[in-house]
Amino acid sequence: MASGGPATYFVTVIWPAALRLTHSESLRYKAARTLRTTVISVQHVSKTFRSGGTVTAALQDVSLEVAEGEIFGVIGQSGAGKSTLIRAVNLLERPDSGTVTVDGDQLTALSPADLRRARRKIGMVFQHFNLLAGRTVRGNVELGLEIIGVDGDARRRRALEILDLVGLADKAGAYPAELSGGQKQRVGIARALAGSPKVLLSDEATSALDPETTRSILDLVKTINTDLGLTVLLITHEMDVVKRICDSAALIEGGRIVEQGRIVSLISTAGSRLAHELFPLGAVPSLPGDTVIDITFSGGSADRPVIAQLARTYGLDVSILGAAIETIGGNQAGRTRLALPGSAAGNAAPISDLRSQGMLVEIVGE
Amino acid sequence: MLLDPSLPQFWSDLVQVLLIGTGQTLYMVGISLLITIIVGLPLGIVLVGTEPGGLFESPFGSRRLGRVVNRVLDFVVNLGRSVPFIILMVALIPFTRLVVGTFIGPTAAIVPLAVVAIPFFARMVEIAIKEVDTGLIEAAESLGATRWQIVSKVLVPEALSPMILGLSTTVTSIINFSAMVGTVAGGGLGDVAVRYGYQRYSTIHMVAVIIVIFVIVMVLQGLATMLAKRFAHRSRPTRAEKTAPALRASAVTGA
Ligand SMILES: Nc1ncnc2c1ncn2[C@@H]1O[C@H](COP(=O)(O)OP(=O)(O)O)[C@@H](O)[C@H]1O
Ligand SMILES: [Mg+2]
Numbered sequence: 001m002a003s004g005g006p007a008t009y010f011v012t013v014i015w016p017a018a019l020r021l022t023h024s025e026s027l028r029y030k031a032a033r034t035l036r037t038t039v040i041s042v043q044h045v046s047k048t049f050r051s052g053g054t055v056t057a058a059l060q061d062v063s064l065e066v067a068e069g070e071i072f073g074v075i076g077q078s079g080a081g082k083s084t085l086i087r088a089v090n091l092l093e094r095p096d097s098g099t100v101t102v103d104g105d106q107l108t109a110l111s112p113a114d115l116r117r118a119r120r121k122i123g124m125v126f127q128h129f130n131l132l133a134g135r136t137v138r139g140n141v142e143l144g145l146e147i148i149g150v151d152g153d154a155r156r157r158r159a160l161e162i163l164d165l166v167g168l169a170d171k172a173g174a175y176p177a178e179l180s181g182g183q184k185q186r187v188g189i190a191r192a193l194a195g196s197p198k199v200l201l202s203d204e205a206t207s208a209l210d211p212e213t214t215r216s217i218l219d220l221v222k223t224i225n226t227d228l229g230l231t232v233l234l235i236t237h238e239m240d241v242v243k244r245i246c247d248s249a250a251l252i253e254g255g256r257i258v259e260q261g262r263i264v265s266l267i268s269t270a271g272s273r274l275a276h277e278l279f280p281l282g283a284v285p286s287l288p289g290d291t292v293i294d295i296t297f298s299g300g301s302a303d304r305p306v307i308a309q310l311a312r313t314y315g316l317d318v319s320i321l322g323a324a325i326e327t328i329g330g331n332q333a334g335r336t337r338l339a340l341p342g343s344a345a346g347n348a349a350p351i352s353d354l355r356s357q358g359m360l361v362e363i364v365g366e
Numbered sequence: 367m368l369l370d371p372s373l374p375q376f377w378s379d380l381v382q383v384l385l386i387g388t389g390q391t392l393y394m395v396g397i398s399l400l401i402t403i404i405v406g407l408p409l410g411i412v413l414v415g416t417e418p419g420g421l422f423e424s425p426f427g428s429r430r431l432g433r434v435v436n437r438v439l440d441f442v443v444n445l446g447r448s449v450p451f452i453i454l455m456v457a458l459i460p461f462t463r464l465v466v467g468t469f470i471g472p473t474a475a476i477v478p479l480a481v482v483a484i485p486f487f488a489r490m491v492e493i494a495i496k497e498v499d500t501g502l503i504e505a506a507e508s509l510g511a512t513r514w515q516i517v518s519k520v521l522v523p524e525a526l527s528p529m530i531l532g533l534s535t536t537v538t539s540i541i542n543f544s545a546m547v548g549t550v551a552g553g554g555l556g557d558v559a560v561r562y563g564y565q566r567y568s569t570i571h572m573v574a575v576i577i578v579i580f581v582i583v584m585v586l587q588g589l590a591t592m593l594a595k596r597f598a599h600r601s602r603p604t605r606a607e608k609t610a611p612a613l614r615a616s617a618v619t620g621a
Contacts, residue, residue, distance in 0.1 A: 092504055119510040130505035133599050134523045143519065144509035175599040195509065 039199055039231045040066035040089060045098030047084055058084040059095065060255040066199075066248070071225050071232040073242040075274070076252035082235040085252065086203050089233060090122045091115060103198045120148055123192030127204040129184040131176040137163065137187050138172040144195045162190045166220060182213035189220065193228075200224070202234035206241060218244050239277050243326050249274055267298045267333050268360045279324035279335035284365040290339040291347050292321065292365030295354060298333035306354070307338070314350045317341055337364070369568045380571060387558035388578055390472040394544045394554055398479035399537055406484045406536075407529075410491025411517060413439055421503070421513050446485030451543050454482055455550060472553035479547060483540050490532025494525035527598040534590030538583055545579070555579055 042064040049056040058081045066072040076082050087093035089100055091107050100107045105118045131140050141159040150158065163169050166186040176184055185205055192200055202221065206214040222245045225232050236242065242249050242263075250260035251274050259266070259274055266272045275296060284292055295306065310316050318338050325334030340347045344366050354361050369376060415422035416436035424432045449457075455478040462469045462477040498521055506520045522529075548556025555575050563572030 090508055092507060116510040116512065119508060122508070124505070124508040126501060126505065128499075128501055130499065130501040132502060132520065132524060134526065134597060143506065146519065147506070147509050147511045147515055177599055191505075191509075201508075 036067040038065045039068045039103055040064070040072075040233055041099075041101040042085070042089065043099045043101075045085075045088055045095040045100065047081075047088060047093060047095045057255050059088065062098070062252075062255070062257050064250060064257060064260065066231060066233050068231055069225070069229050070247040071222070071234065071245050072248045072250070073246035074233070074235045074250045074252055074257075075237065075239065075242055075277075076235075077237060080252045081255040082237070082252055083203055084255075086201050086233065086235045089201055090119055090124060092124075120144075120195050121198045122201060123195065123197035123199070124201040124203070125185065125188045125192050125205045127207050129176070129181075129188045129208075131184055131187055131191075133176055135175075136172065137168060137174050137176070137179070137190075140176065140187055141190045141194050144191060148195060158194055159190075162194050163187075165193070165224075166190045180213075181209050182217060185209065185213075185217050186220065189217075189224070193224065193230075197230070199231040199233065202232065204236060205234065207237070214241075215244070221245060242274075243278060243328060251277075263328055264298060264333075267296055267328070270360060270362055275335075278326065278328070279333075281322045281324060281335060281337045284337075285321065286365065287339055290319075290341055290365075291344045291363060292337060292339050293347075293351065294335055294337050294362045294364050296333075296335045296360040296362075297358075298328075306336075306357075306359070310340075310350055310354075313353070316347075316350060369562065369566055369571075371568075371570055380574060383558055383562065383571070384555075384574055384578060387553075387555040387575070388582075390557075391541070391544055391548075391554040391579075391582070394472045394475045394479060394547070395537065395540050398476045398483060398540055398544075399533075401476070401480040402483040402487050402536060402540070403533070405480070406487035407491055407522075409439065409443070409484065409488040411495060411521065413443070413488060413492045414495045415517075421516060443485040443488055446482065447489070451478070451482055451546060452550075454478060455547065470551050475544065475547040475551050475553060479540055479543055482543055483536050486539065487532060487536045490536060491525070491529055494528035494532060495521050497528060498524045523597075527594040530590050530594040530597065534587050534594075537586055537590075541579060541583060 042062060045059055045062045046057070047059040049058055062081075062085060064072075064074075064085075074082055074085060084093055088095050089102065091100065095108065098108070102118065103121055105114075105121075107115060107118055110118060132143065135143070138156070138159045141162055142155045145155040145158060160169065160172060163172055166189055168183060168186050168190065171179065171183060171187075176187065179187065188205070189200075200221075205221075206217050209217060218241060221232060221234070224230050225245075234241070234246075246263060248260070248262045249266065250257050252258070259272060261269070263274075263278075266274050267278070269275060279296070281294065297306070307318050307320065310318050318340060321337040321339055323334060323336045325332065327333075340350065344351075344363050351361050351363070371377075412422065412435065414420055416425070416432045416439070417423070418433075420432075422432060423429060425435065446454075458478045458481060459469045462474050465477055466474045468474050502520050502524060503516055506516050511519065544554050545556030545559065548554040548558075549560045555578060559572055559575040562568045563575065
């Protein structure tokens with residue numbers, strides 16, 4: 001469409017240059033990652049809805065910390081309070097109590113004008129895209145730039161640049177009605193990114209999309225996260241989303257956060273419900289005379305021949321009842337359910353051996 | 367004096383009378399339509415905005431003020447829409463005289479026409495804006511938009527298409543009422559129909575007036591429908607949009 005024009009110049013010259021981090025930038029970026037600077041901090045937030053005669057405690061004393069550069073997923077069932085929580089982060093929904101701080105600004109204490117300014121640092125994408133039907137793709141992406149007063153030419157260039165990033169450069173002149181769901185969400189993401197925000201909020205961005213499109217959108221979010229160093233807070237009801245791209249996760253139920261942490265540490269936490277959800281093994285079968293154990297392994301222990309070793313060292317007749325293995329954050333991790341003959345007490349030696357190898361072993365049936 | 371169609375000056379006279387009448391009608395309708403848009407559009411926006419949960423729910427920080435404004439405007443709009451036009455027109459005579467200096471003639475007719483059309487159009491605007499998905503408002507808010515920016519960049523553009531259709535209905539009823547004004551205050555095609563068609567039994571004048579009014583209404587409605595479609599962007603893309611997206615984009619944003 002714009003071969004040889006300014007768009008090409010941007011794509012081939014300016015954009016790659018903008019993406020290249022200087023050495024000191026990349027050091028700072030790495031330092032930020034290791035120091036875990038908190039970018040989004042939600043502290044003791046509560047929100048109650050009163051409509052008609054019904055009172056709904058949508059959020060109850062919710063606290064959450066999202067570190068710079070990570071993708072943080074909040075998972076929960078429908079009605080758990082996920083949307084209320086993410087909308088509280090940019091104060092689309094003002095909490096009844098508690099504080100919300102984003103990139104150093106305590107939003108809950110700001111004047112309306114300052115809040116509007118602070119919101120420019122927080123991009124948001126929506127489940128139903130929320131694109132203006134009367135504007136072209138480019139017009140939609142330019143909306144945020146118009147709002148902050150970027151002039152026409154710069155606006156146009158920035159929009160095309162971002163559209164290229166999300167893979168929609170050829171659709172700049174199309175109207176939303178002419179796009180597929182996945183393309184619409186790419187426009188939504190481009191619109192959120194146009195103003196160069198610090199953080200991206202995503203309210204079930206992939207819930208209206210088919211599985212394949214969902215994957216491509218999640219990959220895009222991941223790319224944005226790594227290439228632009230953007231912190232992402234997303235909410236979802238699908239564990240697959242968390243598995244695929246999240247570094248940290250929280251489980252929300254009935255307006256309360258019941259568990260949260262980095263996924264690598266959740267995996268090795270005994271009794272973690274998120275870990276169980278990540279590696280579903282189903283109900284424990286009742287096997288009289290056997291001990292049923294769940295072994296959770298991650299990182300280094302993943303590629304060791306655990307079962308063969310048990311059989312060899314202890315002469316055990318190990319049966320595999322189930323296994324769930326995933327790649328999380330680039331590492332193999334998983335859970336295996338084994339049946340060992342004899343009582344738990346009788347299997348104390350092999351179990352402690354496994355534990356000493358850094359695996360999490362839970363005795364789930366005897 | 368009866369009119370005789372066999373006389374040569376009958377036809378030239380008819381054309382002249384119709385031209386003057388049409389000119390006066392278009393003048394009355396045009397100016398009152400302009401006033402209707404200028405007053406009715408913001409009125410409709412305020413009507414929606416001051417509802418609970420709306421953008422102007424608490425103007426100047428006062429929720430109470432918002433509620434009062436909403437109730438008062440709603441009442442005024444209902445009143446304006448329920449009083450029969452002929453009564454409104456007569457009741458407005460002192461006001462018209464105050465504003466225009468007289469209550470006779472096309473200029474004076476603009477006052478009651480605008481007064482009857484404003485609440486009508488304000489309701490149309492209200493309905494059109496209520497149809498805009500609240501998600502769009504939230505999207506703009508998340509980008510840091512002010513209330514004014516939400517109105518000018520989201521609400522009005524997104525409601526443009528139904529508002530144009532509403533305007534078309536409004537203009538049709540203004541034309542309708544303008545004929546009635548003609549019988550009382552003088553001027554316009556309504557006046558032609560009464561003076562020639564009714565008082566002097568000229569069927570030809572009557573039919574001619576009907577045809578001219580019909581044509582005006584048809585043209586305006588066709589125009590409105592076309593514009594409404596153009597702004598809706600919901601239908602399948604036309605060939606032009608498919609073949610020249612870049613061209614279209616620059617045309618739209620260049621405006
Ligand atoms: N504006 C509102 N008015 C009344 N109740 C609401 C409102 N928004 C959300 N709720 C209620 O709060 C609870 C949490 O809603 P929500 O945050 O949307 O859940 P989720 O996004 O996890 O499905 C639900 O019971 C819902 O009905
Ligand atoms: Mg929700």
